[in-house]
Amino acid sequence: MDIxxxxxxxxxxxxxxxxxxxxxxxxxxxxxxVEAELVGGECSYWACIxxxxxxxxxxxLAAARRVPGSREAASGELDVAAVxxxxxxxxxxxxxxxxxxxxxxxxISLVRGHGRLTxxxxxxxxxxxxxxxxTARHAVVLATGTRAAVPPIPGLREARPWTSREATSAAKxxxxxxxxxxxVVAVEMAQAWRALGCQQVTIVQRGDRLLGRTExxxxxxxxxxxxxAGVQVVLRTGVRRxxxxxxxxxxxxxxxxxxxxxxxxxxxGLGRQPATTDLGVDTVGLExxxxxPVDDTMAAQGVSGQWLYAVGDVNGRALVTHQxxxxxxxxxxxxxxxxxxxxxxxxxxxxxxxxADHDAVPQVxxxxxxxxxxxxxxxxARAAGHPVRTVEYALGDVSGAALHAEGxxxxxxxxxxxxxxxxxxxxxxxxxxAELVHAATVxxxxxxxxSRLWHAVPSFPTISEVWLRLLEEWGR
Amino acid sequence: MDIxxxxxxxxxxxxxxxxxxxxxxxxxxxxxxVEAELVGGECSYWACIxxxxxxxxxxxLAAARRVPGSREAASGELDVAAVxxxxxxxxxxxxxxxxxxxxxxxxISLVRGHGRLTxxxxxxxxxxxxxxxxTARHAVVLATGTRAAVPPIPGLREARPWTSREATSAAKxxxxxxxxxxxVVAVEMAQAWRALGCQQVTIVQRGDRLLGRTExxxxxxxxxxxxxAGVQVVLRTGVRRxxxxxxxxxxxxxxxxxxxxxxxxxxxGLGRQPATTDLGVDTVGLExxxxxPVDDTMAAQGVSGQWLYAVGDVNGRALVTHQxxxxxxxxxxxxxxxxxxxxxxxxxxxxxxxxADHDAVPQVxxxxxxxxxxxxxxxxARAAGHPVRTVEYALGDVSGAALHAEGxxxxxxxxxxxxxxxxxxxxxxxxxxAELVHAATVxxxxxxxxSRLWHAVPSFPTISEVWLRLLEEWGR
Numbered sequence: 048m049d050i051x052x053x054x055x056x057x058x059x060x061x062x063x064x065x066x067x068x069x070x071x072x073x074x075x076x077x078x079x080x081v082e083a084e085l086v087g088g089e090c091s092y093w094a095c096i097x098x099x100x101x102x103x104x105x106x107x108l109a110a111a112r113r114v115p116g117s118r119e120a121a122s123g124e125l126d127v128a129a130v131x132x133x134x135x136x137x138x139x140x141x142x143x144x145x146x147x148x149x150x151x152x153x154x155i156s157l158v159r160g161h162g163r164l165t166x167x168x169x170x171x172x173x174x175x176x177x178x179x180x181x182t183a184r185h186a187v188v189l190a191t192g193t194r195a196a197v198p199p200i201p202g203l204r205e206a207r208p209w210t211s212r213e214a215t216s217a218a219k220x221x222x223x224x225x226x227x228x229x230x231v232v233a234v235e236m237a238q239a240w241r242a243l244g245c246q247q248v249t250i251v252q253r254g255d256r257l258l259g260r261t262e263x264x265x266x267x268x269x270x271x272x273x274x275x276a277g278v279q280v281v282l283r284t285g286v287r288r289x290x291x292x293x294x295x296x297x298x299x300x301x302x303x304x305x306x307x308x309x310x311x312x313x314x315x316g317l318g319r320q321p322a323t324t325d326l327g328v329d330t331v332g333l334e335x336x337x338x339x340p341v342d343d344t345m346a347a348q349g350v351s352g353q354w355l356y357a358v359g360d361v362n363g364r365a366l367v368t369h370q371x372x373x374x375x376x377x378x379x380x381x382x383x384x385x386x387x388x389x390x391x392x393x394x395x396x397x398x399x400x401x402x403a404d405h406d407a408v409p410q411v412x413x414x415x416x417x418x419x420x421x422x423x424x425x426x427x428a429r430a431a432g433h434p435v436r437t438v439e440y441a442l443g444d445v446s447g448a449a450l451h452a453e454g455x456x457x458x459x460x461x462x463x464x465x466x467x468x469x470x471x472x473x474x475x476x477x478x479x480x481a482e483l484v485h486a487a488t489v490x491x492x493x494x495x496x497x498s499r500l501w502h503a504v505p506s507f508p509t510i511s512e513v514w515l516r517l518l519e520e521w522g523r
Numbered sequence: 524m525d526i527x528x529x530x531x532x533x534x535x536x537x538x539x540x541x542x543x544x545x546x547x548x549x550x551x552x553x554x555x556x557v558e559a560e561l562v563g564g565e566c567s568y569w570a571c572i573x574x575x576x577x578x579x580x581x582x583x584l585a586a587a588r589r590v591p592g593s594r595e596a597a598s599g600e601l602d603v604a605a606v607x608x609x610x611x612x613x614x615x616x617x618x619x620x621x622x623x624x625x626x627x628x629x630x631i632s633l634v635r636g637h638g639r640l641t642x643x644x645x646x647x648x649x650x651x652x653x654x655x656x657x658t659a660r661h662a663v664v665l666a667t668g669t670r671a672a673v674p675p676i677p678g679l680r681e682a683r684p685w686t687s688r689e690a691t692s693a694a695k696x697x698x699x700x701x702x703x704x705x706x707v708v709a710v711e712m713a714q715a716w717r718a719l720g721c722q723q724v725t726i727v728q729r730g731d732r733l734l735g736r737t738e739x740x741x742x743x744x745x746x747x748x749x750x751x752a753g754v755q756v757v758l759r760t761g762v763r764r765x766x767x768x769x770x771x772x773x774x775x776x777x778x779x780x781x782x783x784x785x786x787x788x789x790x791x792g793l794g795r796q797p798a799t800t801d802l803g804v805d806t807v808g809l810e811x812x813x814x815x816p817v818d819d820t821m822a823a824q825g826v827s828g829q830w831l832y833a834v835g836d837v838n839g840r841a842l843v844t845h846q847x848x849x850x851x852x853x854x855x856x857x858x859x860x861x862x863x864x865x866x867x868x869x870x871x872x873x874x875x876x877x878x879a880d881h882d883a884v885p886q887v888x889x890x891x892x893x894x895x896x897x898x899x900x901x902x903x904a905r906a907a908g909h910p911v912r913t914v915e916y917a918l919g920d921v922s923g924a925a926l927h928a929e930g931x932x933x934x935x936x937x938x939x940x941x942x943x944x945x946x947x948x949x950x951x952x953x954x955x956x957a958e959l960v961h962a963a964t965v966x967x968x969x970x971x972x973x974s975r976l977w978h979a980v981p982s983f984p985t986i987s988e989v990w991l992r993l994l995e996e997w998g999r
Contacts, residue, residue, distance in 0.1 A: 062983075070999075090983070095983055095984050096922065096926070096984065099923075099926045099984050100926055103590055103926050103927060104590040104591065104592030104593040104594075105592075105593070107586050107587045107589075107590045107593040108587050108592075108593035108596050108597065110583050110586065110587065111583045111584050111586065111587035111593070111597055113583075114579055114580040114583045114609070115580065115602070115605040115606065115608065115609035116580030116581075116584075116601055116602050116603070116605040116606030116609060117580040117581070117583040117584035117587070117597075117601060117602075118580075118602070118605070119599060119600075119601075119602035119605055120584050120597055120598075120599035120600055120601050120602065121584065121587050121593075121596055121597040121599065122596075122599055123595060123596035123597065123598055123599070124595075124596055125592055125593060125595075125596050126591070126592050126593075126594070126595035126596065127592070129591040129592040129594070129595055130591065130592030132591065133590070133591035133592060133929075137926070367982070367983070368983045369980050369981060369982055369983040369988070369991075370980060372980075372983075372991075373978075373980045376977075376999065380999060396974075396975060396978055398974070398977070398999065402978055403978040403979070403980055407978065407979065407980070408980070409980060409981070409982040410982060411982045411985055419982070419985075446572065447575075450572070450575045450576055450579050450613070451579060453609075479955070479958070481982070481985045481986075481987075482955070482958040482959055482985055482986055482987050483958055483961075484982065484985075484987075485959075485962040485979070485981050485982075485985070485987040485990065486961040486962040486964070486965045488962070488979045488980065488981070489962045489965045489966050489969070489971060489976065489979045490965050490969065491979075492971070492975060492976070492978045492979040493965070493966065493969045493971030493975055493976075493979070495965060495968070495969030495971065498872075498874070499872055499968060499969055500965065500968070500969075501852075501874070502849075502872055502878055502879040502883065502968045503879070503883065503961070503964045503965045503967075503968040503969070504845050504846060504848075504849045504879055504883070504884070504885060504964065505845060505885070505961050505964070506843070506845055506885040506886060506887045506895070506957070506960065506961075507538075507566070507571055507843070507844045507845040507848075508571050508572065508575050509887055509957045509958055509960075509961070510957075510958055511957075511958050511960075511961040512845070514961065515845075515848075523546075523852065523856060523874065
């Protein structure tokens with residue numbers, strides 16, 4: 048068996064794995080990155096990139112139709128073939144050559160194959176031609192991400208459901224699509240495929256609202272947007288069983304209330320599970336199938352010695368690409384610092400910790416309306432014991448929004464620590480609200496007090512003027 | 524003569540006058556506001572609102588045409604009549620009844636007519652029916668704004684040029700439009716009228732670039748955008764004279780290089796002059812025609828006693844609506860505090876001062892591409908003696924931008940105090956960059972250091988991810 052030694056071995060070449068490798072190499076270390084599928088990972092081929100590529104033309108056309116003058120010019124039909132072709136261009140036809148070139152340019156060694164821990168600082172990579180054993184002098188980093196969860200609903204797995212992968216890569220719209228769940232994948236893909244030709248899209252969600260982890264008004268407004276687009280939303284309803292008698296034929300879903308929904312495909316948007324089932328984590332005392340528990344330096348907990356880390360979705364801290372990359376930058380620098388005998392910077396907001404994972408994780412849901420949020424919701428903040436005061440404002444009452452789209456409908460809310468008078472969270476819902484949230488992230492991370500935010504004047508007439516309105520609601 | 528006494532007399536009912544009045548009333552004072560034209564002022568009827576109403580459909584249509592799929596659906600012609608009708612709706616057909624209702628609701632007394640200072644705490648209002656004398660117990664606030672400057676170019680005034688007022692309110696596009704100047708009014712209106720039917724739009728600008736007060740790349744990219752839209756841009760060229768022999772006929776401009784440009788209208792975008800020529804400021808020792816010099820509390824300098832203030836454009840600190848409103852909030856609260864015997868809060872970033880006027884004035888130019896900036900440019904920062912380091916990034920290389928528009932072209936730059944490692948300025952140029960700048964404003968006003976900004980993670984794939992790229996350029 049071929050044995051190779053590197054300073055660092057990273058398992059998983061998605062954005063988090065790439066970033067930790069890059070930072071470690073920049074810190075002077077040698078790095079091998081192991082990938083069983085495509086370099087670039089889920090985000091590049093089956094998630095953020097293709098989903099946004101599918102949604103952007105839908106939103107751009109809707110935006111043009113909401114303004115007198117451009118409305119009349121934008122009365123044609125969305126060109127579905129062009130949308131799908133554009134999506135295909137963004138995922139490079141599932142060819143990762145560009146990403147491999149990036150690895151090479153960054154000085155990172157790629158080992159293709161399925162990687163498994165086999166003990167302290169050991170990773171074995173199974174590949175078609177045989178097995179490669181990798182030894183890490185300093186650290187092994189797990190960055191294998193998550194896979195779509197397929198819960199044990201009778202008949203579901205046998206019906207070969209769409210997961211986020213099939214939903215972002217499908218070559219054509221099914222005539223009828225049934226969507227299970229009400230999270231990001233569910234709402235974004237329902238929006239996309241309805242516009243791309245599905246005649247019937249039905250979301251079935253057990254909970255009492257869509258986007259259950261966001262402020263309640265966000266789910267309600269997205270539901271309204273989806274319904275306006277012709278998506279049917281069924282809340283407070285589970286699925287008793289799924290039948291697909293003919294493998295190429297339609298599926299039949301029996302809901303918890305006894306109703307039957309027929310569809311041509313069923314998409315499971317029922318959460319994610321960590322890709323740790325076949326990763327050898329049991330050889331170092333961790334539980335396969337669980338998220339890898341880590342501290343703020345991404346060091347795996349319950350493992351002896353300081354050599355095993357986990358970044359990105361696989362640690363379960365924040366299942367969004369950007370936060371995984373953030374963790375990865377901190378960790379790559381930490382591993383290089385420790386290897387070089389340099390000091391750690393692991394206090395709160397230090398260079399080698401991912402403090403923001405607790406307090407300031409932003410997320411954008413690219414539906415129409417968009418939902419852009421960061422930090423804690425009101426209920427999360429209260430549950431965490433913070434003294435809370437909130438302010439809200441109808442985004443459509445901001446001049447910049449009214450100019451942006453006729454009848455602009457949106458809503459904004461700030462969650463404020465009423466003792467310290469600093470932000471705990473913010474949520475913006477509305478067309479093109481995606482870029483509004485970074486100002487809140489900066490305010491939150493910078494712990495900028497409300498009294499100082501009064502001096503951060505939004506430009507008139509931008510939609511950002513909602514900040515002024517929210518402060519006016521707070522009072523001077 | 525009718526004599527009325529109020530706690531505060533405000534001259535000028537634009538956004539700054541309205542806001543200072545509102546804050547003073549909320550502080551328990553009686554306020555009379557004097558307006559010779561329309562309540563709501565320049566911004567509502569002849570500037571921000573109508574210009575954005577004219578430009579938004581142009582941008583929305585261009586955006587839809589830059590994405591495969593929506594491009595094909597948006598191949599119709601911009602409906603010029605619909606655009607103009609929408610603009611007319613936003614300016615309420617020059618009827619200020621809605622604004623008057625707002626004044627009434629806020630408890631502010633409106634006195635229509637032309638107001639002039641006649642001495643300490645005295646304002647006379649000339650109106651069709653006679654004259655009203657207003658006496659202020661505590662303060663007189665000048666908020667008369669600016670008017671378009673019409674410089675002494677031979678023949679220009681006689682040619683009855685368009686100013687920003689005519690350019691934002693015209694009922695139809697002239698066949699050929701000559702634009703003098705390269706500032707915000709010039710570039711926005713050139714963009715608008717070219718799209719709204721002008722066959723020929725020519726910008727003649729004495730300086731060596733457009734938007735001379737912004738980063739040089741901003742003017743260059745706007746020039747490229749205008750030229751792509753069919754606008755001709757002539758730099759480093761003045762105008763020797765303007766001739767309009769027939770009052771209803773075409774104009775003929777003789778440029779400094781001897782070239783002749785013919786046009787059907789000429790727009791002067793050559794700056795603003797304070798509306799202080801007929802305001803009675805000479806009665807209190809100030810110079811008519813000059814901006815009213817003020818300190819950070821907006822108190823007029825060179826006037827005896829603490830009773831005269833100036834807010835908004837008329838003080839020349841920052842000629843943008845939002846900054847005038849900001850000054851007005853601080854001043855209204857200060858006047859109320861002083862009148863009530865409450866303490867002032869006039870230290871830097873205090874509640875009663877407009878500290879951000881020096882350091883953190885944002886501005887958005889709604890051309891295609893948009894220019895969104897705040898704080899100091901690199902050259903301004905160096906001239907002010909700051910230790911400066913800058914970082915730049917091509918906005919089109921951000922995934923979120925590439926997904927937003929095919930071939931997205933844009934640029935971002937941060938100007939950083941290299942000792943304190945805090946922002947001094949930021950500029951974003953690109954389609955839909957308007958909402959990017961508020962994050963920079965918060966970072967600047969909050970004095971959030973670069974090391975902390977690394978924890979403010981932008982959501983993937985938004986255009987805001989340019990923040991990560993800029994930080995990467997800075998280095999960890």
